[in-house]
Amino acid sequence: MSDIAIKVENLSKKYIIGSGTSGSLRETLSNTWHNTFGGKRSDEEVFWALQDLNFEIKQGEAVGIIGHNGAGKSTLLKLLSKITYPTTGKITMNGRVSSLLEVGTGFHPELTGRENIYLNGTILGMTRREVKSKFDEIVDFSGVEKFLDTPVKRYSSGMYVRLAFAVAAHLEPEILIIDEVLAVGDAEFQKKCLGKMGEVAKGGRTVLFVSHNMNAIKSLCNKGLLLKNGGLDYSGNIEKSITKYLNSYEIGSPDKELSFPINPELQMQLTSVRLSGAKSQPLEVIDVFGEAFIEFEYLVRSADSTTVINLDLEYMGSIILRSFDCDVQEHLYQHRPVGTYKGRVKLPSPLKAGNYNVFISIIKLKKDYIDKPKRLSFIVEELSFNSDSKSYAKWRDGIIPGILEWSQSQI
Amino acid sequence: MSYSTIDTSKKISFFDIRELLRYKDLFYTLAYREYRVRYAQTFLGFFWAFLQPLATLVIFSFVFGKAIKVDTGAIPYPIFALTGMVAWTYFSFVVSQAGRSLINSQNMIQKIYFPRLVLPLAQAFVGLVDFSITFLLLIVAMVWYGITPSPHIWYLPFFLLMAIIAALSVGIWISALTIRYRDFMHVIPFMIQIGLYATPVAYSTHYIPEKYQLLYYCINPMVGVVEGFRWSIIGQGAIHPYTFISLGIVIILFITSLIYFKKVEKVMADII
Numbered sequence: 001m002s003d004i005a006i007k008v009e010n011l012s013k014k015y016i017i018g019s020g021t022s023g024s025l026r027e028t029l030s031n032t033w034h035n036t037f038g039g040k041r042s043d044e045e046v047f048w049a050l051q052d053l054n055f056e057i058k059q060g061e062a063v064g065i066i067g068h069n070g071a072g073k074s075t076l077l078k079l080l081s082k083i084t085y086p087t088t089g090k091i092t093m094n095g096r097v098s099s100l101l102e103v104g105t106g107f108h109p110e111l112t113g114r115e116n117i118y119l120n121g122t123i124l125g126m127t128r129r130e131v132k133s134k135f136d137e138i139v140d141f142s143g144v145e146k147f148l149d150t151p152v153k154r155y156s157s158g159m160y161v162r163l164a165f166a167v168a169a170h171l172e173p174e175i176l177i178i179d180e181v182l183a184v185g186d187a188e189f190q191k192k193c194l195g196k197m198g199e200v201a202k203g204g205r206t207v208l209f210v211s212h213n214m215n216a217i218k219s220l221c222n223k224g225l226l227l228k229n230g231g232l233d234y235s236g237n238i239e240k241s242i243t244k245y246l247n248s249y250e251i252g253s254p255d256k257e258l259s260f261p262i263n264p265e266l267q268m269q270l271t272s273v274r275l276s277g278a279k280s281q282p283l284e285v286i287d288v289f290g291e292a293f294i295e296f297e298y299l300v301r302s303a304d305s306t307t308v309i310n311l312d313l314e315y316m317g318s319i320i321l322r323s324f325d326c327d328v329q330e331h332l333y334q335h336r337p338v339g340t341y342k343g344r345v346k347l348p349s350p351l352k353a354g355n356y357n358v359f360i361s362i363i364k365l366k367k368d369y370i371d372k373p374k375r376l377s378f379i380v381e382e383l384s385f386n387s388d389s390k391s392y393a394k395w396r397d398g399i400i401p402g403i404l405e406w407s408q409s410q411i
Numbered sequence: 412m413s414y415s416t417i418d419t420s421k422k423i424s425f426f427d428i429r430e431l432l433r434y435k436d437l438f439y440t441l442a443y444r445e446y447r448v449r450y451a452q453t454f455l456g457f458f459w460a461f462l463q464p465l466a467t468l469v470i471f472s473f474v475f476g477k478a479i480k481v482d483t484g485a486i487p488y489p490i491f492a493l494t495g496m497v498a499w500t501y502f503s504f505v506v507s508q509a510g511r512s513l514i515n516s517q518n519m520i521q522k523i524y525f526p527r528l529v530l531p532l533a534q535a536f537v538g539l540v541d542f543s544i545t546f547l548l549l550i551v552a553m554v555w556y557g558i559t560p561s562p563h564i565w566y567l568p569f570f571l572l573m574a575i576i577a578a579l580s581v582g583i584w585i586s587a588l589t590i591r592y593r594d595f596m597h598v599i600p601f602m603i604q605i606g607l608y609a610t611p612v613a614y615s616t617h618y619i620p621e622k623y624q625l626l627y628y629c630i631n632p633m634v635g636v637v638e639g640f641r642w643s644i645i646g647q648g649a650i651h652p653y654t655f656i657s658l659g660i661v662i663i664l665f666i667t668s669l670i671y672f673k674k675v676e677k678v679m680a681d682i683i
Contacts, residue, residue, distance in 0.1 A: 015681065078680065082417065082524035085677035091417040102522045108444055110451040119444055122437040123523060151451075 003059050004094060005175055005206040006080065011053040011089035013075050017045050049075040051230045052089075057208070057223075059094070059174075062201035064221035064238055065210045066245045071227040073210045074179070077101060080208065081177050095174025095206065098125050102179070104164030109153035113144055113163055116152050120167045134170045141196075142166035162189055169196045175206045180213075194219070213353070214242055215382050246383050257282060258376055262299075268307060268336075268362045268370045270298045275358075275378050276344070287383040288350045294358055294376065295344040303337050306365040311345060312373070314357040320399045321348065350401050351380045431526050441533040445508070446540055464500060464545045468492060475613045483615065486645055487556050493549040494647075495612035498570070498640045501542040502578045502633055503603045509534040509582025510599050513683070514589050521680050528672060531586050535579045542571075549644070561646025570639035573661060577632050580665035587668070587675040590683055611637050616648065628653035632660045 050072045057063055065073050078084045080091065081099030106123040107116050117138055121131035131138075139145050142163040144155070152160055178197065194216055201207045201220050211217050217224075217238065224241025226234040234244050257274035275283045278291045286292040294311065309325035323345065326333035347358075359373040450456045468489060475481045476488030483491040509531035513520065516530055553560070588595040607613075610633045619627050628634050628651070635657025641647050 079417075083521065084680040086417065086419055088419045090419065093415045095414075097415070099523060105522045106516075106519050108448055110448045111444060115444075115447065119440045122434075122440045123519065123525065125434075125525070126436075128436045128440070 004056055004092075005059040005061070006057040006094070006208075007090075007092040008053055008055050008080075009090045009092075011050055011076075011079065011091065012048060012087050013050045013072075013079060013084070014087040015047045015049055017047050048230050050079070050086075053230075053232055055225060055232060055235055057206060059206055060204045061223050062207040062209065062221045063223045063225055064217035064241065065208060065225045065227065066214075066217060066241060067227035067233070070229075072230040073227055075230075076227065077177055077179055077208070077210055093175060096125070097175045097177065098171045098173035099177035100124070100168050100171070100179065101177075103161060103168055107152060107160070107164060110151055112151055113148045113155070116163065117167055120164065121170075124168060124171055125173070126171065130172075131167075138166045138170050141169060141192075158189075165189070165193055169193065173205070175208070176200060177208045178210070180211045213382055214246075218242060258374060260374065264301070266371055267302050267304065268298060268300050270296060270360060270362065270371050270374055272297045273358075273360050273374050273376050275376060283378070285379045285381055285383075286347075286351075288353055288380055290380075290383070291349060292347045292378075293344045294347065294360065295342075296360055297340065297342045298362065298371075299340055300336055300338050303335065304364070305335050306333060307336050307370060308333065308363050308365055309343070310359075310361045310363050310373075312359040312361075313347070314359065315352070315354060315399060348400060350403065352399070352401055353380050353382050355379055427526070431528065434526055434529055437525055438529050438533050438536070441529060442536040445533065445537045460541060460544045461548070464496060464548055467496065467500075468548070471496075471613050481614045481618075484647060486558070486647055489552055490549070490556055490558055490645060491615075491641070491647070492613055493545070493552055494641045494644045495610070495637045497542060497545045497549055498574050498637045499607065499610055499612045499633065500545050501538050501574055502581075502636070503606065504541050505535050505538040505575075505578035506581045506585065507599050507603060508537065509579065510585035510589065511596065512582075513586045513679070514593075514596065517683050520683055527676050527679060528583070528669075531579065531582050534582065535575055538578065558645060560644060561642070563643040563646060566639070566643040570636055570643055573639065573658060574633075574636045576665050577636055577661045580661065580668040583668035583672050584664070587672045590675050590679055606631065606633065610634055611641075616651070624651070625653060625656070628657050629660060632657040632664070635661075 053072075053076070065076065067073050075084075077099065078101070079086050080093075081097065081101065083099075083101070104120065106120055108119065111119065117135065118128060118131050121138075122128060126134075139148065142159075142165075144159050144163050147155065147159065152163070155163070197207070197209070198220055207220070209217065209220055221238045224234070224236065224238040224245075225232065226241045226245055234241055257272060259272040260270060262271070263269055273294065273296045275286070276293050276295050277283050277286075278293075280293075280295070283290075283292060296309070298309070311321075311323045311325075312319045313321040313323075325343070325345075356378055358376045358378070360376070361369055361373040362371040364370050450459055453459060455462070471492045472489050475492070481488065481491075512530040512534050513527065519525075520527065585595050585599060609631050611619075616624070616627070616634065616638060635651075635654040638648055638651060639654060642650055
């Protein structure tokens with residue numbers, strides 16, 4: 001037992017979803033009535049976020065917890081950090097635990113930076129004395145010393161996050177649990193955070209780390225826990241875990257295909273839109289450097305000119321790119337004959353990690369939509385993990401981290 | 412090295428006093444936060460803390476002292492009212508703040524672990540600031556009217572403790588109930604308004620007919636507290652034997668509130 005930091009046995013967590021759990025007094029009374037005097041409740045649905053999980057983590061291990069959305073990663077972190085209580089099972093932890101599910105928990109906008117350091121530090125489980133002894137280091141790390149006595153509501157969001165993270169980075173527990181909190185701040189600060197986390201992991205402490213950023217996971221962790229549908233899919237070597245995780249993506253369900261009912265009133269109409277890979281396989285998650293296409297089909301019921309297929313790429317709420325089919329195929333702009341069409345357009349690569357929307361529409365130039373925009377969402381993740389510098393698309397400034405055609409030679 | 416186990420097969424769990432003590436610094440910082448934030452960006456600042464009890468006192472003196480002419484014996488009415496108000500303002504402050512403390516910290520509860528009891532406890536601590544202010548007002552008034560404290564003044568800490576526990580137990584009950592039933596949030600202002608009139612703050616207990624006295628002390632344990640304050644500060648009235656019933660009820664309320672809180676604590680982050 002001595003070298004084991006965390007031991008989890010038969011851990012399960014059940015959530016009750018559906019109506020009947022909103023918790024108003026009236027509902028409880030009516031449910032009690034129904035339970036007592038017959039009449040079954042049918043609106044109660046049970047969801048097992050975690051089921052029968054077993055694993056052990058040794059002291060000093062840095063463990064990356066990976067899995068698709070809904071696999072149970074967040075639930076596991078909440079259970080380990082004691083935020084919520086398991087339905088069944090046992091967790092044994094050997095050492096002081098700190099968890100970091102969010103930076104700046106408990107920060108109060110009216111208080112000054114100095115006061116918030118103490119507040120946040122004690123919320124994270126430090127004593128005032130510990131905060132005091134690390135105070136200078138924290139301030140130094142955050143780089144906001146000039147504004148220490150300013151209420152944090154006057155801080156820029158960057159300063160706020162830097163201060164919040166600085167406090168968290170100076171926790172010194174034996175077991176540290178971190179959710180995806182590194183995705184904050186600017187690129188430079190993210191690097192600094194990642195470096196600090198690496199120090200913690202190498203300093204012999206046990207670290208549990210959840211992230212979708214495979215680069216970060218790979219550089220920090222030496223062991224992986226792959227979760228799938230609330231159970232343990234794989235545990236062991238980090239590289240194998242990541243490979244297994246990435247492979248599970250290739251079977252990706254093609255439910256991202258959009259198809260639209262026939263509407264004879266439209267002169268031209270999109271009938272289907274989907275995201276696909278180089279071999280036309282359906283995708284919903286693509287790699288930063290992945291090759292991906294938008295495939296579409298449409299009908300032309302009456303021939304016309306000056307019609308355009310329009311593609312907008314949206315990232316973080318703004319259109320970062322607009323492209324027309326006739327940029328390349330000008331003849332279709334002059335005249336688009338009646339018929340059924342099928343086409344595809346290659347998305348730019350690389351793209352920054354994140355959530356994207358593609359809007360495809362058919363427009364009549366200088367007039368209006370012929371067919372209104374259809375939205376297709378997809379995710380870009382840093383799945384490829386070659387560590388050469390160009391893969392750090394996430395750390396680059398700019399919205400499209402495009403690789404331009406450079407050429408240079410010695411003269 | 413600390414060692415912790417979460418085991419669902421063990422059904423009985425008690426409050427971990429040692430853990431609460433480990434988080435005593437959080438308790439102080441939270442109390443400090445509440446106190447600091449309350450008058451942030453106000454022009455009058457801390458002066459508001461004086462203004463509120465002063466306004467209540469003036470209204471009481473007009474309505475109960477001059478218009479209704481409540482019989483307070485040899486004691487000037489403002490002193491009489493203030494001795495009741497010190498206990499009542501503390502109680503009402505702590506009940507309303509502690510009652511909302513969990514709901515107001517939803518985000519924290521969902522993101523980090525700490526003994527949740529720290530939240531209502533910190534409010535009981537902050538309430539002492541308001542208590543001191545009203546108490547200061549009372550001292551000033553006593554000096555002004557030349558009233559000397561009664562020889563029972565040494566019992567005051569005991570009644571203060573009773574007030575703290577009474578306020579905490581109601582506050583803890585409500586905070587835990589509001590997690591599941593938000594209805595109780597709406598009960599708080601209602602309860603405090605009625606409570607002010609159901610407690611001998613502005614009037615004296617001898618207006619209550621003898622046959623209702625037991626009911627009076629049982630339903631509202633603050634009756635015993637307020638009477639105790641008055642008796643120990645200005646020596647008016649006497650310790651009614653029913654005060655011990657009030658005390659018993661306070662203790663029962665406190666123990667049950669802790670048990671219920673512990674029960675809700677496990678599911679708090681899921682249903683808040």
